[in-house]
Amino acid sequence: xxxxxxxxxxxxxxxxxxxxxxxxxxxxxxxxxxxxxxxxxxxxxxxxxxxxxxxxxxxxxxxxxxxxxxxxxxxxxxxxxxxxxxxxxxxxxxxxxxxxxxxxxxxxxxxxxxxxxxxxxxxxxxxxxxxxxxxxxxxxxxxxxxxxxxxxxxxxxxxxxxxxxxxxxxxxxxxxxxxxx
Numbered sequence: 001x002x003x004x005x006x007x008x009x010x011x012x013x014x015x016x017x018x019x020x021x022x023x024x025x026x027x028x029x030x031x032x033x034x035x036x037x038x039x040x041x042x043x044x045x046x047x048x049x050x051x052x053x054x055x056x057x058x059x060x061x062x063x064x065x066x067x068x069x070x071x072x073x074x075x076x077x078x079x080x081x082x083x084x085x086x087x088x089x090x091x092x093x094x095x096x097x098x099x100x101x102x103x104x105x106x107x108x109x110x111x112x113x114x115x116x117x118x119x120x121x122x123x124x125x126x127x128x129x130x131x132x133x134x135x136x137x138x139x140x141x142x143x144x145x146x147x148x149x150x151x152x153x154x155x156x157x158x159x160x161x162x163x164x165x166x167x168x169x170x171x172x173x174x175x176x177x178x179x180x181x
Contacts, residue, residue: 070166073122078170080119081163087112088161119163127162129155129173138162138169143176152180 091112094105127138134141134153142159150156155175162173 070123071168074165074170077119077122077124077163077165080115081171084112084115084119085160087115123166124170125164127164127169127173129158129162129175131155134175134177138164138172139175139177140172141177142174144179145176146180147178148180150178152178154178 087108091105091109094101094108129139132155133151134155139155139162143157145156147156154177155173156178157176158173159176160171160174162169163171
């Protein structure tokens with residue numbers, strides 16, 4: 001029995017010697033070095049991927065913040081636009097020869113123009129509609145009429161003006177469109 005124990009001990013010693021000497025591959029590097037190089041390469045790839053994800057995240061966040069700032073006034077502007085519409089209606093129907101009323105309307109027009117200029121400074125633009133081709137992204141067809149003197153799909157009348165804020169439609173123009181059969 002002692003002989004068997006001695007053989008087992010000798011076998012363990014030779015295995016230890018083999019692991020200590022490390023088996024070399026064709027390039028002359030040990031398996032442990034190859035494993036470590038592979039691990040390093042994998043970790044470097046993960047770091048690069050994480051860095052790319054972080055850069056993309058920052059870009060998305062910057063764009064999101066920029067859009068929030070760019071359109072932060074949208075709700076307020078949407079509340080002001082009906083007031084602008086009322087100014088336009090009042091000015092449109094105010095043809096009078098009464099001098100005192102005429103002076104009042106001049107002040108009304110100045111206020112309207114001031115409000116319009118302020119909105120333009122904040123990026124609000126009127127959507128061109130009258131006489132242009134109907135664009136469902138910018139116009140909302142409320143009525144359809146057949147007028148053979150005009151081209152098909154042309155806006156004949158603007159019922160309610162539309163507006164954009166920094167290039168984004170915030171209220172489409174309500175229009176009457178020409179439809180030829």
